[in-house]
Amino acid sequence: MKAQQTTKPTKGEMTAQRIMDAAEKLFARQGYQATTLRDIAEDAGLREPGIYNHFANKEALYAAVLERSLRPMEQRIARLLEAPITPAEALALPGEILRLNAEHPQMPALFYQAIQAFHEGSPAGNAAEWMLRLFAQGRALNRQVMPGDDDSVVLQGIAIFNLCCGYFLAQPLLRELAGIDALSDDALEKQQRLMERVMRAFLIG
């Protein structure tokens, strides 16, 4: 479950990853509430009790799914916050976030669900806390490089978030309109350049 696994994962770790993959997909497709541990077990190819060897309950599994995709982003931004950010780093960051997201392309649907469910308390609260923490980090970073008032910095941060997450939500549209596989390296590269261009416009103000 480490971001960069150098040793071969154990069978148990591989099963845990498979459970998280299934959970990520089903939570995104059906919503957290409507998804049962039984659905997830079935999708992951095991029986429901098998899940409890890895996760205490549905809430713990949800927390692990969030952690797996969001911790690497948090760590990346935290590293950038250790010193004043350079324009080159600021320009590259949206594309880096896109690439991290591409490893878990179902997550954006979960992020928007969590935003709609703000204030509904745990376990959506868990996701809401993640969102707010990441946005606070991003805002601290963007303030260093974006001109304009605080509202503009917030709106521009949300715009970058929407460009990134919307790209993954629009996957069927990209396929339908232009035969583009959004997860192909070629398409990700183009979207990365697009986001860099938008970020450049935001830095100029």
Added chain:
Amino acid sequence: MKAQQTTKPTKGEMTAQRIMDAAEKLFARQGYQATTLRDIAEDAGLREPGIYNHFANKEALYAAVLERSLRPMEQRIARLLEAPITPAEALALPGEILRLNAEHPQMPALFYQAIQAFHEGSPAGNAAEWMLRLFAQGRALNRQVMPGDDDSVVLQGIAIFNLCCGYFLAQPLLRELAGIDALSDDALEKQQRLMERVMRAFLIG
């Protein structure tokens, strides 16, 4: 139900609008499948049979909800397609789409639901057809003004769509992070300028 009603709406028309408002909200929040005509009637403050005076069934109501919010956009873009588009018109269009969307701020959730349900057939098919028709129009327009290959034009069109729709989906986040009411004129004005800036970056290439 006309986009620009000059005469006073009848009581029947007002009831139909109220039913569509309730349907829009509940479809967006719960999804089309999970929403019953009984839920919608209750939210609109009438009994279920009352809906049938205005809409034949749930599918017809869904079609009317889509029509109400998307027809004005389609007409606006169709007018622009009648003559070569000027750069000023191209720059202003994303903001105009934002303003039209602001009259039905629940719709973006429905658009993304429809995109996920592409190929699942009617009634999501109805929404999918709308999406594809609007994107085809937008693409014809963007081709006139955006440099770059066709994939870039498609990706940039989707980026504008995501900036617009994501803005409304992120409403709770805007409130939480900066106390911004996304539907206030001030915030819409700022988002409009942001989208114009992005569009300018896309026109330069």
